[in-house]
Amino acid sequence: MAPAMMDAVVFKGVREVAVERRPVPAVLKPTDIVVKVKYSGLCGSELHVYRGLEASGGTDFITGHEFTGTVTEIGSDIKTVSVGDAVVCPFTISCGNCFYCKLDLSSRCIESSCFGYPGLDGGQAEYVRIPFADSSVFKSPEGIKEQNLVLMADIFPTGYFAAHNGFTRLPPQQTHAAVAVVIGCGPVGICALVAALQYKPQRIFAVDSVPARLEQAAALGATPINFTSEDVKAVVSAATDGRGADVVLEIVGLSRALETAFSIVRPFGVVSSVGVHNGEMPLSAMEGYDKNIQLQMGRCPVRSVFPQALAVLKENQENLECLTKNIMPLSQAPEAFKKFDNMEVQKIVFEVGK
Secondary structure (H helix, E strand, O other): OOOOEEEEEEEEEOOEEEEEEEEOOOOOOOOOEEEEEEEEEEOHHHHHHHOOOOOOOOOOOEOOOEEEEEEEEEOOOOOOOOOOOEEEEOOEOOOOOOHHHHOOOHHHOOOOOEOOEOOEOOOOEOEEEEOOHHHOOEEOOOOOOHHHHHHHHOHHHHHHHHHHHHHOOOOHHHHOOOEEEEEOOOHHHHHHHHHHHOOOOOEEEEEEOOHHHHHHHHHHOOEEEEOOOOOHHHHHHHHOOOOOEEEEEEOOOOHHHHHHHHHHEEEEEEEEEOOOOOOOOOOOHHHHHHHOOEEEEOOOOHHHHHHHHHHHHHHOHHHHHHHOOOEEEHHHHHHHHHHHHOOOOOOEEEEOOO
16 A cells, blocks of 8 residues: 655756655546656756746646656556556656547647646656556566666657658668768767667767767767867768758757757758757748758657667667666755756666665
8 A cells, every 4th residue: 555645856946856745646537547656767858947948837846757667556447557567658648539649649649748747747756646547658568677668758769759750751762871960969869869870871970069978979879079169060061072961860959959950951851850949940931941951840759659669779778778877866856956957967867765
C-alpha cells in the first residue's frame, strides 16, 4: 500500500525549485494508473520554464516529464498493464481515440497534456498519476538499463524524430551522399546525432559552443564546429561546393539557431526543427520561396515513433550512456537544476527514493 505523503520537486518561480512533501496521487478516473517512480530525468525543455523564458501558467506544480517506474494502482478500465508492471511513459498523454491519435499523431491529441506543468503533475516525485494510461504508457522492454530507458520518455524519440524527418525527405539515393548538420549538442542533439548516423550520411557536422559537448559529438563521428570561433556557414559551404547542407537538424529552440539552419541549408534541402521555440520565425516567406526549403517543425509524437526509436536506442546504448551517468537523489533537485542550468553536466537523472 502506498504511503499518504511523498517527496516531490516543485516549481516555485524563476530559477527556484524545492523538494516538498505532497500527497501521493490516486486513481481519479477509470483510465488512470499510478506509478511508483524509479528514475526521472531532468530535461532541457524544463530550463525554458526554470529560466523564465516560457510561461508556465503558474507555480507550485510538480516538475518532470521523463520517468520510469512500477505500476502500483490501476483504474477499472485499464487493460494493457497490471499492478507490478515496469513501465515508461511518453512526456505527453494521448487518448487513443481522437482524430490525431487515429492518424498516429499522438503529440497533437485533443486531450494531450505534458507532465510537469499546471494541470498534470510530473514525475520528479516518488509517485505519479498517468491519465489515459492504456494509450500512453509502454511496458519496459528487456535489454535496456532502466536509467537509459528514461531517454525513451522524450529526448531519444525526439532526436530520432528530428533525424527521421530530415533524412526521409531526401530521395533515397541521396541519403548516403548527404551532408548533414546538427545544431545544438545538448542531450537531444546527441540523440539526434546518434539517430542521424544510422542513415550513414557522407559527412555530418555538429554545431555548439560548449567544448565538452563538441567533444562528445566528435567521439560519435561528427565534425565539430564551435560557432563562437568558426563561421558555420563558411565551413558548411566549403564542404559542399557552395551548395549548403542537404539536411539541417535544429535542436536548440532559439530563433538565431533556426536562422542559422535556414542560412546553411541548400535549395530544396530539409530543415527539421524539434527545438521548443518561444521567439519569432527568422525567415520571410520570400526567403523560403527562393530557396525551396522543406521545413518540418514541432513536438515529437513519442508514442507514435516509440518502437522505431527504441530499436535504434537498443543498438546504441553505450553511445548514449554519457547522458545517464550523472545520477542524483531527488533530495538534491535544487542543486541539480542549478548544475544543469549552468551547463556543468550534459544531463541529470534522479534516482527516486535513493
